[in-house]
Amino acid sequence: MNSVLNKTDVILVGGGIMSATLGTLLKELKPEWDIKVFEKLDRTAQESSDAMNNAGTGHSALCEMNYTPEMADGSLDITKAIRINEQFQLSKQFWSYLVDRGLIEKPNDFIMPVPHLSFVEGDKNVEFLKKRVKALTGSPLFEGMEFADDEATLEKWIPLMMEGRGTEEPIAATKIESGTDINFGNLTRKLFDVLQGEKEVDIHFEHSVEDIRRTEGGEWQVKVKNLKTGKHEYHTSRFVFIGAGGGSLPLLQKTGIPESKNVGGFPVSGLFMVCQNPEVVEKHNAKVYGKAKVGAPPMSVPHLDTRYIDGKRSLLFGPFAGFSPKFLKTGSNMDLLGSVKPYNVLTMLSAGAKEMGLTKYLIQQLLLSEEERMEDLREFIPEARSGEWDVVTAGQRVQVIKDTDKGGKGTLQFGTEVITSEDGSIAALLGASPGASVSVDVMLDVMSRCFKEDFPEWKDKIKEMIPSFGISLTDNPEYFREIDEKISRNLGLNTHEEGVLLS
Numbered sequence: 001m002n003s004v005l006n007k008t009d010v011i012l013v014g015g016g017i018m019s020a021t022l023g024t025l026l027k028e029l030k031p032e033w034d035i036k037v038f039e040k041l042d043r044t045a046q047e048s049s050d051a052m053n054n055a056g057t058g059h060s061a062l063c064e065m066n067y068t069p070e071m072a073d074g075s076l077d078i079t080k081a082i083r084i085n086e087q088f089q090l091s092k093q094f095w096s097y098l099v100d101r102g103l104i105e106k107p108n109d110f111i112m113p114v115p116h117l118s119f120v121e122g123d124k125n126v127e128f129l130k131k132r133v134k135a136l137t138g139s140p141l142f143e144g145m146e147f148a149d150d151e152a153t154l155e156k157w158i159p160l161m162m163e164g165r166g167t168e169e170p171i172a173a174t175k176i177e178s179g180t181d182i183n184f185g186n187l188t189r190k191l192f193d194v195l196q197g198e199k200e201v202d203i204h205f206e207h208s209v210e211d212i213r214r215t216e217g218g219e220w221q222v223k224v225k226n227l228k229t230g231k232h233e234y235h236t237s238r239f240v241f242i243g244a245g246g247g248s249l250p251l252l253q254k255t256g257i258p259e260s261k262n263v264g265g266f267p268v269s270g271l272f273m274v275c276q277n278p279e280v281v282e283k284h285n286a287k288v289y290g291k292a293k294v295g296a297p298p299m300s301v302p303h304l305d306t307r308y309i310d311g312k313r314s315l316l317f318g319p320f321a322g323f324s325p326k327f328l329k330t331g332s333n334m335d336l337l338g339s340v341k342p343y344n345v346l347t348m349l350s351a352g353a354k355e356m357g358l359t360k361y362l363i364q365q366l367l368l369s370e371e372e373r374m375e376d377l378r379e380f381i382p383e384a385r386s387g388e389w390d391v392v393t394a395g396q397r398v399q400v401i402k403d404t405d406k407g408g409k410g411t412l413q414f415g416t417e418v419i420t421s422e423d424g425s426i427a428a429l430l431g432a433s434p435g436a437s438v439s440v441d442v443m444l445d446v447m448s449r450c451f452k453e454d455f456p457e458w459k460d461k462i463k464e465m466i467p468s469f470g471i472s473l474t475d476n477p478e479y480f481r482e483i484d485e486k487i488s489r490n491l492g493l494n495t496h497e498e499g500v501l502l503s
Contacts, residue, residue, distance in 0.1 A: 008034040011237040013209050014244035015039030016049040018429050020191035021439040029458045037203040045188035048245045051309045053395030058180035059434035060088040063116035063289040076135045085141040087438035094440045096490040097465045103194045108492045110187040112308045116179030117288040126172040133174050140477035145176040160283040164382040184436045212255050242428035246327030246398040252428040257421045264348040264401040270394035272318035277388040281315045304380045317377050321365040327398050350410025351401040397432040424450035
């Protein structure tokens with residue numbers, strides 16, 4: 001095959017939210033660039049970006065208590081909470097820009113206003129929650145957060161959770177109305193619809209990337225198998241982004257770049273319980289996050305979520321952890337074993353030795369019976385009935401393992417990781433939450449690291465798309481309130497008909 005015919009400016013591997021976001025940003029900044037997208041499946045957003053494969057929370061630290069850890073002196077570190085909320089604001093601003101331009105229609109197809117609540121039990125946790133709301137409401141990003149520990153208020157906020165609840169120990173909650181539920185599958189498809197309208201963008205489905213190698217000229221050659229014909233194609237590009245979810249690590253390893261060494265991955269699958277009784281679903285309108293049990297990893301934080309999926313309001317509880325050696329739901333049982341290389345085996349073994357608590361937790365989760373899962377659910381909904389809840393398998397997550405200065409060899413990471421080559425010609429996204437919620441900020445980071453010559457010239461256009469880029473909203477409360485009002489209006493977050501998706 002003539003390689004000249006298959007030369008392009010940008011190659012995006014994977015049809016998820018990250019590739020969709022990066023592609024859309026680049027087309028706004030460099031409309032003349034040619035972009036090729038390769039997706040192994042027959043549609044976009046079928047793995048981690050699919051609505052049922054993630055929690056759909058607009059992660060902004062409004063309710064996620066693990067983002068405000070308690071320090072040894074009893075104070076709370078809110079640095080991460082502020083950071084994640086600032087990142088989420090950038091995402092909302094970019095989506096608002098696309099709606100304003102008419103590139104995306106019907107934003108309530110993918111984003112809906114849903115209150116975010118934190119819920120705790122016990123004296124110590126109630127005191128923690130009081131300190132948390134006091135610390136966070138000093139920032140304009142958390143204005144409107146309320147605290148309640150009286151039964152009457154809690155019955156208004158979370159009536160389903162209060163039915164049949166005993167009062168043996170104190171309980172409390174915080175509530176903030178500015179929370180959101182996001183269908184990242186629909187959002188991803190809308191972004192790819194924008195890209196498909198561009199003449200210089202080619203999206204190839206059922207095309208599996210099998211190898212990525214550097215050419216003598218310093219570009220990247222991508223070997224792609226057309227799954228419909230069985231034939232191989234070769235495409236070259238000066239920039240490649242690997243946004244293949246759990247499939248990113250094996251492809252990153254094929255590049256051979258030094259940054260891919262001493263990096264491993266550990267797959268964790270998730271399960272959610274879904275309520276099938278519409279009368280129960282109607283009694284709850286919130287995303288309610290609890291605290292992870294002692295010794296459990298951050299990804300295990302239990303939450304009871306109002307969701308909007310395919311035009312239908314749903315109620316989900318979870319997550320429960322599972323284990324599969326696959327890196328993707330559609331992956332191979334050899335994925336984990338195949339990712340262990342001579343250059344990362346010590347990193348992987350070190351993580352295994354240090355993470356015995358995680359291993360124990362996963363084993364316990366795997367052994368849970370249906371009734372034991374119901375007992376966990378009843379900590380949130382005391383009167384939950386078994387026949388009204390089904391278990392569904394959610395997406396696969398590959399938690400990054402790498403050597404760090406702080407954690408030492410084989411440190412398990414629970415966030416989102418971007419790995420780029422020194423020359424910025426290739427980048428890969430690894431990790432999990434907060435992931436999709438902060439996709440715009442993460443892709444801006446990728447562009448700043450990979451397009452160092454172009455990025456300074458792009459800043460004016462980026463500011464047009466994302467007004468607070470480079471500005472601390474926490475330090476500029478009036479500016480935040482001004483742009484937040486416009487964004488909420490554009491995204492339809494000021495109007496909400498109970499149980500109905502707005503058009």
